[in-house]
Amino acid sequence: MARTMIRRFAFGAIAVLGVAALAFLLEFVVPGDPARAIAPRAQSAAVLENIRIQLHLNRPLVVQFVDYFGELFRGNLGVSYVQRQSVTSLILPRLATTGWLALAGVIAEVIIGGTLGILSTLYSRVRAVVAAVNLVFLSLPQFVVGLLLLLVFGFRLHMAPVTGGAGLAEIVLPALTLGLVGAPWYAQIVADQMADSLASPYVRTAVAKGLPDRYILWRHVLRNVLSPAITMIGMDLGAYLSGVVTVEVVFGWPGIGLLAVDSLQNLDRPVVMGTVIVGAVAVVFFNLVADVLRMYVDPRTREDPA
Amino acid sequence: MSAAPAAATSVPGAGGKTAALEVENLRVCYAGLPAVDEVSLRVEPGQVAALIGETSSGKSSLALGVARLLPASAAVTGRVAIAGADLGEMPAREARRLRAGLVGYIAQDAMAALNPVLPVGSQIAELFRVHRGMSRAEASEQGVRELARVRINRPERVARAYPHQLSGGMRQRVMIAMAMALSPPLLIADEPTTALDVSTQAEILGLVGELQTQTGTGILWITHDMGVVAELADWVAVMYAGRIVEQGLAGDVFDHPQHPYTEGLLRTRRDLRTGRPGAPLYQIEGSPPGLSAGRRGCAFAPRCPRRSAVCDEHRPELISVGEPAGTKLPAAQSPETRGLVACHHPEVAS
Numbered sequence: 001m002a003r004t005m006i007r008r009f010a011f012g013a014i015a016v017l018g019v020a021a022l023a024f025l026l027e028f029v030v031p032g033d034p035a036r037a038i039a040p041r042a043q044s045a046a047v048l049e050n051i052r053i054q055l056h057l058n059r060p061l062v063v064q065f066v067d068y069f070g071e072l073f074r075g076n077l078g079v080s081y082v083q084r085q086s087v088t089s090l091i092l093p094r095l096a097t098t099g100w101l102a103l104a105g106v107i108a109e110v111i112i113g114g115t116l117g118i119l120s121t122l123y124s125r126v127r128a129v130v131a132a133v134n135l136v137f138l139s140l141p142q143f144v145v146g147l148l149l150l151l152v153f154g155f156r157l158h159m160a161p162v163t164g165g166a167g168l169a170e171i172v173l174p175a176l177t178l179g180l181v182g183a184p185w186y187a188q189i190v191a192d193q194m195a196d197s198l199a200s201p202y203v204r205t206a207v208a209k210g211l212p213d214r215y216i217l218w219r220h221v222l223r224n225v226l227s228p229a230i231t232m233i234g235m236d237l238g239a240y241l242s243g244v245v246t247v248e249v250v251f252g253w254p255g256i257g258l259l260a261v262d263s264l265q266n267l268d269r270p271v272v273m274g275t276v277i278v279g280a281v282a283v284v285f286f287n288l289v290a291d292v293l294r295m296y297v298d299p300r301t302r303e304d305p306a
Numbered sequence: 307m308s309a310a311p312a313a314a315t316s317v318p319g320a321g322g323k324t325a326a327l328e329v330e331n332l333r334v335c336y337a338g339l340p341a342v343d344e345v346s347l348r349v350e351p352g353q354v355a356a357l358i359g360e361t362s363s364g365k366s367s368l369a370l371g372v373a374r375l376l377p378a379s380a381a382v383t384g385r386v387a388i389a390g391a392d393l394g395e396m397p398a399r400e401a402r403r404l405r406a407g408l409v410g411y412i413a414q415d416a417m418a419a420l421n422p423v424l425p426v427g428s429q430i431a432e433l434f435r436v437h438r439g440m441s442r443a444e445a446s447e448q449g450v451r452e453l454a455r456v457r458i459n460r461p462e463r464v465a466r467a468y469p470h471q472l473s474g475g476m477r478q479r480v481m482i483a484m485a486m487a488l489s490p491p492l493l494i495a496d497e498p499t500t501a502l503d504v505s506t507q508a509e510i511l512g513l514v515g516e517l518q519t520q521t522g523t524g525i526l527w528i529t530h531d532m533g534v535v536a537e538l539a540d541w542v543a544v545m546y547a548g549r550i551v552e553q554g555l556a557g558d559v560f561d562h563p564q565h566p567y568t569e570g571l572l573r574t575r576r577d578l579r580t581g582r583p584g585a586p587l588y589q590i591e592g593s594p595p596g597l598s599a600g601r602r603g604c605a606f607a608p609r610c611p612r613r614s615a616v617c618d619e620h621r622p623e624l625i626s627v628g629e630p631a632g633t634k635l636p637a638a639q640s641p642e643t644r645g646l647v648a649c650h651h652p653e654v655a656s
Contacts, residue, residue: 201418204375209433209484210406219432223423298423299468 001295001302008291012284019280020273024068027269028061037267038081055081068273077277078270080263087274091256095241095278097166098248098255101178102240104171105247106233108179113186114229120187121194130191134184146177146250164252174251178244182236189232193225200224227298234290241286242279324390326351326492326524327372332384334364334371334548339597341367343548345384349524349541351491356539356556357528358571360594364548365528369496372526373411374401389491406437410485410523414497416477420469426480427453427465433487456483457513475506479513486517493518493525499534511537532575536560544568547595547605550624554645564627564647566612604650612651624648 035051052058056067071078077087120130137145153173154162160173197203198221206216243257252258256275263271295302327349334342342364349355359365370376372386374393386392388408393401413419421429431449434440440448446465453461456479469477478498485493495514499507515538518525527538535542535556542560543553544567552565563569570590577588592609595601604610607617627645 199377201413201415202421205411205413205419205481205484206421208373208375208405208409208411209436210402210404211432211436212402215432215436219424220421224421227423300422300470 005288005292008288012288015284016277016280020069020072020277021065023273023276024065027272030267032267034081034267034269072277077274080268080271082263082266082268082271087270090259090271091274091278094254094256094259097253098241098243098257100166101171101174101244101247101253101255102237104175105178105182105240105244106236108175109182109186109236110229110233112179113183113188114190116183116187117190117194121191121198130187134187137180138184140181142177142181142244142246143250145180146174146247149173149177150250164254166254170251170253174244174247174253177247177250178240185232186229189228190225193228194221197221197224223297227294227301230293230297231290234286234293235283238283238286241282243275324351325349325387326353326389327355327526328385328387329368329372330385332368332371332382332386334367334376335381336379336597338381341380341548341597342371345545345548345550347543347550347553349492349526351524352518352522353540354518354525354527354538355541355543356535357526357543357545358530358532358535359545360530362594362596363545365545366496367548368545369411369494369526369528373409373494374405375411403437406433406490407488408490408492410488410490410493412478412481412485412493412495412498414500416474416481416498416501417469419481420477422469425466425468426472426477427467430465430480430484430487433484437488452483452487453480455486456480456517458483473506474502475509478502478506478510482510482514482517486521486523489521489523491524493523494528495525496528497530500529500531507534514538532571544571547601548597549605549648550646551606551649552645552647553624554627558627558645562653564645564652565606565649566610566651566653567606569653604648612649614651616650620650622648622650627652 033048034055034057035048038051039047049058056064059067068078077091079086080090083090116130116133120127150160150162150173153160161167161169164170203216203220206220211220241256243260244253244255245257245261247253248255248257249261256278260272260275262268263275291301325348327347329345329347332342332345333340345364345368347355347357357365357368367376367380371380371382372388374382374386376382382394386394391404391408393405393408396404420426427446427449430452431440431442431445434445434448435442438445438448450461450465453464458464458476458479464472464476464480469480472480481498499510502510511534514525517523525538527534529535539556541553542556543550544559544565545551546567552559552563552568559568560572563572567590570588573588574590577585590609595605595608601621603618603620604622607613610617624646625648627647
């Protein structure tokens, strides 16, 4: 188990570095001059050149690359071109803000999706309805669901704020958006796993043992559904933390996704790099956490492969 | 539903003693096609009745039908009395409450039949919590004792293990412990040794034999392995295409098989044991028929060496061995010693 974890950790670190390197190279493929973005009205070539020298943009790409990763290994993500502030100090509060939304979103999709999945397995009459609902939300993109919710609950019913922000009242609609769009996946996986489990010989054994239906459901069936659900929760948390861009833009949620979009527009390379790296770390981290949790609920995954 | 008139006949010679299992005219249909048809059999307390048949002969459907463990899509009719009680007749709640105390079911694949994410000890212990109202601690202690009863070394340790951490033989022991935990009068074993290697098979057979002497449980042992039957069974029923084609005391059936199918099964085994190297092994030509409705004649006829015109026209009734063919007798439930055979051309006992 320990060996598996160490190996997973090493792979994770390699993945993060790979993502960082790729992002770095991509940023130089994107056309645009950060110097112009910083000083758009300064016509003088000398001023622009001065900025480039200040930011070391005049040096060969290889040197910049080595410099950047040298700093990265020391835990330094650099300084924002635009805000003149360390990238770390820009990202950390945003990360927390996005973290809340990611958590609320995952809770929403697990509750909605899990309930739909369980109901559609247990009650055949609900099945068709759930399948239809699933199809609708699977085919709607996040921004459409978000805008619809905003329109109905924000502008029409005045039940939710429409001005953006990161408070408790503001979190409801974006979290619900993530929940509704993500729920079909959970409903599907829960329904599939439950159907498998209910048809399994071990559930037949449980029936043969004369255990009450509800007891069988909770102890024998749902325990076996947990494992794939946990994997999916881990993947979602990681993905959401790396930036729920559309949802944050639609609802004006000042998270890391919004920061990434702004920085991209400003050609603020260090901040873009920072958000990419933090996102990659989040994905790797939550996948690891999910693996550990799965080992807890499914003993079969505990042993090291021989 | 289609209670054949034979079912109404009272049990001959059943004096007082309640059978561990009494099956009358059991029929199991999938999508209207019978997998088990008009099967009647009886298992006395302390007796091992072996049910022999090839794959798809309906023996597992029979086992699950008797235990009332088939999915709702299977239509089960007929009477099944386990120690006098019919689980199918009771309200679901009552059946659930009584089931584990009436019948223990041992599946073929213990790996699949045990829950992969729960320690095996707790899977036994939950029986005592649910049915005996024991506390968690009492139940888990009892679970350990049950594991010790099936000769598992260091039962405390094994109780905490998960199914995948145990060997095949150990898992099957756990299944047996689970099936016998509430000391049911009937145990149904559905090919429990098929997936095990030969030495483990022998251990399991020995264990079951021993437990049976202790408890006096009646056992319905389902198998395709004549060797297992020879070692364990008092009574043998041979199944073909969903029907019992021959039954009787194990010794009688082995020494004087009446039905050509039984004879074929025995001969394949004899060849395996004593055949000279290089000599071709006997095999029954063809393969068993699939499910079908309204078959005319004898199901075994296409593969039968004794086939004649009548075999294709009329299905032979199950009648007492030695009776002239065509005699219509009730499919007797407990012909204490006399065998039954369903064949137009039974082997004439020499």
